[in-house]
Amino acid sequence: MKTIVLDTNVLLDIFVFNDFRALHLKQALQEKHFDAVVTQKTLAEFAEVIARPLFALEPNLQSNLCSKWISLSRLVVDESLCAAPWQCEDPDDQVFINLAYTVKPAILISKDHALLKLAKAASAQDIFITADYTYTDFYLKIS
Numbered sequence: 290m291k292t293i294v295l296d297t298n299v300l301l302d303i304f305v306f307n308d309f310r311a312l313h314l315k316q317a318l319q320e321k322h323f324d325a326v327v328t329q330k331t332l333a334e335f336a337e338v339i340a341r342p343l344f345a346l347e348p349n350l351q352s353n354l355c356s357k358w359i360s361l362s363r364l365v366v367d368e369s370l371c372a373a374p375w376q377c378e379d380p381d382d383q384v385f386i387n388l389a390y391t392v393k394p395a396i397l398i399s400k401d402h403a404l405l406k407l408a409k410a411a412s413a414q415d416i417f418i419t420a421d422y423t424y425t426d427f428y429l430k431i432s
Contacts, residue, residue, distance in 0.1 A: 293323040294389045296382070296399030297334050299422070304354045305344060314398075314422050318361045325362040326392050328370065330384045332359065365392065375410050378403040389416045396424065 295303075302308035303315045318325055335358060338344075339351050346354070365388060373390035377383045382404050389397040394415035399405065408418040417424070 290322070290324045292392045292395040293325050294385055294392070294395055294397040295325065296385050296397070296401055296404060297331070297338050298400045299398050300335050300358060301338065302422075304358065305339060305346070310422050321361075323396075324392075326365050326388060326395075327358070327362040328365050328367045328384060328388055330367050331388065332364075334381065334384075373411075374414075375407045377407065386411070386416075386418075389418070390414065398422065398424070 299311065299314075302311040303318075317323060332355065336351065336355050339346055339354055340348075367384070369391065370384070370387040371391045373383075373386045375386065377386050379401065382399075382401055385397060385399065385404060386407060389395040389411070395417070397404065397411075397416060397418045398420070399418065400420045404418055405420060411418050
């Protein structure tokens with residue numbers, strides 16, 4: 290089973306915006322085709338982002354979205370993360386690269402440019418960073 294790390298912006302597309310480009314990814318998660326991993330820090334970031342007034346989500350819905358994501362993922366303890374040899378320009382996103390580095394081989398899906406800049410270096414360590422939601426389809430076919 291392939292391990293996958295999803296950045297918060299991808300989770301927004303899946304759970305808040307129901308972006309059609311992310312529907313197959315959501316289905317693959319629900320069908321447990323991937324080992325989706327999270328940490329308390331990544332969960333906290335998701336909860337903080339969906340609580341922003343911009344999204345106007347009721348507290349009940351926020352709680353349900355967090356619970357849904359938790360039910361689809363496996364928790365990795367923050368303290369067990371290895372520091373990746375690359376530093377992300379955005380310190381808030383370092384946890385995602387450290388998580389992928391710890392559980393490698395892994396696919397990290399993000400639309401964040403700071404993370405995407407690390408893709409070439411990370412690929413040498415079996416971490417595939419992409420903004421392409423269909424990238425996972427390739428791995429499902431060869432699994």
